[in-house]
Amino acid sequence: MTDSRHGRLIVLCGPAGVGKGTVLGRVREQHPQIWLSVSATTRKPRPGEVDGVNYFFMTEQEFLAKEDAGEFLETADVFGLAHYGTPVKPVVEHLEQNIPVILEIDIQGARSVKQRAGELGLDVMTVFIAPPSFEELERRLVGRGTETPEQQAKRLETAKIELAAEPEFDKVIVNNVVDDAANELWNLIATEFNL
Template sequence: MNRLIVLAGPSGVGKGTVVRALRDRHPEVWLSVSATTRDPRPGEVEGKHYFFVSDDEFSRMIDEGELLEWATVFGGHRYGTPRGAVDSQLADGVPCILEIDLQGARQVRESMPEALQVFIAPPSFEVLVDRLVGRGTEDERERERRLATAKDELAAQDEFDEVIVNDNVIDAAGALERLLLPSR
């Protein structure tokens, strides 16, 4: 059985950190690379962290059905998952993770209901605030926008098949590993 996990949770909850810890133990797990219209942050690499595309290119990808899901988030930037790469990895039997937002998870549930939907939650809202502030990648206005979005996302966690509380990265990665690779 091919295993596809759709992983979502609020900004700053540690989704990327949990996935990195899992992939350190299991490099065979494929993590989709999203396309985005936002500018790269310092240290981000094209094709590794995101595919950075223009608004026109993103619109073309939507029009031609090249995105499995897409959404406009965080002040107008668009993010989406290229469909072809996901289909190819699943066809090869590779365990896959899509690390996406709530809107995207809802779209994937419609188009790929067989995917396991997993929500990464913080131990508390206060911890989420501390993590988001601590990473220092957004200005105050952007942080406030992301925290408002986080409240909506946290309220939607019951829509997911599984919820993993990220109070410890190693434990959260272990829980994700058991879901994605149950026979290992």
């Protein structure tokens, strides 16, 4: 997979509230050829979710068997409630077709992907979406209005830890203006995949 005709797997991270999903959504609106990796999970589908589109839904037994067989790039056990993982096969298949592949995961997942990808001979580019300042991140997180004050405080504590990991990443994009951050992300992708 280290063949120079194939672009690197792009791993996108950043703290909650930084706008990762918004930036990535803007890029994908303009460049639908980008493939956003679909995770596997043992949680039950929510109304409207489609197997293979939102997630690959599977039983815990299926998930653990695939994990034991090395079929995931990374896995996480979320609060003991459900397992999540990134299947290797579709990632490799898309990269072999020179289709840009993006994983949007947390920092722990990014670390796992880098390690596992190295074992598989996959090249990875890690991209950190950063806020213009911690104060702006706090303003955005509170402004979402989707969490209680206690949840917001916990997310901000986690964000401090995540922001400290920024030097581990290959590229950093500051999300001050969504369109500018989206253009910067697309330029990285286009350069990587010769698009």
